[in-house]
Amino acid sequence: MAVDVGDEAPDFELPDQDRNPVRLSSFRGEKNVVLVFYPLAFTGVCEGELCAIRDSIADFSGDDVVTLTVSVDSPFTHAKWAQEQGYTFPMLSDFWPHGKVAQEYGVFDEGSGLSVRGTFIIDKQGKVAYRVINAIPDARDPQEYRTALASL
Numbered sequence: 001m002a003v004d005v006g007d008e009a010p011d012f013e014l015p016d017q018d019r020n021p022v023r024l025s026s027f028r029g030e031k032n033v034v035l036v037f038y039p040l041a042f043t044g045v046c047e048g049e050l051c052a053i054r055d056s057i058a059d060f061s062g063d064d065v066v067t068l069t070v071s072v073d074s075p076f077t078h079a080k081w082a083q084e085q086g087y088t089f090p091m092l093s094d095f096w097p098h099g100k101v102a103q104e105y106g107v108f109d110e111g112s113g114l115s116v117r118g119t120f121i122i123d124k125q126g127k128v129a130y131r132v133i134n135a136i137p138d139a140r141d142p143q144e145y146r147t148a149l150a151s152l
Contacts, residue, residue, distance in 0.1 A: 002107065003105045003106055004128065004131065005128050006127060006128065008126055008127055009120065011025045012100075012101045012104065014101060016078070016091060016092055017082045017090070022068065022090050024068075028125070028126045029124055031066045032121060032123055032152050033066055033068060034060055035120040036067065036069045036070065036119050037102055037105065037107045037115040038050070038069060038115065039071065039114040039115060039116070039117070040071060040072075041071060041073045041078060042081055045137065046071075049117070049139055049142070050069060053069075053142060054089075056142060057088065059145075059146055060142075060145065066089075066090075068090050069090070069092065070101060071114075071115065072094050074095050078091035078093060098113065102115035105120065107133060112136070117135070117139070117140055118133045121145065121152075129151070129152055
């Protein structure tokens, strides 16, 4: 069952590309969170989506907002990809237990062992204010994230 708008966002702690733990609830009361699940590093559609965030990072990072990206890749894979692409946002590894956070958010595809393209915008109170879930081949539009953030 997918997390829906109005639900409290399930808390989690995952390592980022530098193997530092990142806990969702640590942003509560301080920042809105753009939580972006994607299938795999080093793939075309995923790279396009994350580069769009990178190229507009001022819209997705600052005093009021942080962007967290999540895939089942290892922190080492994320570190290499972040270095190559200049990604400065936290890239979280849902590697082990495999896809556990994606499962909690209802965006894990059991058949492929990957997350589908799910984005959740979580407000400062920890509630889901926006969500979109796309199939693995279908890219998302970051303009929708801007619109949702502007409404908070």
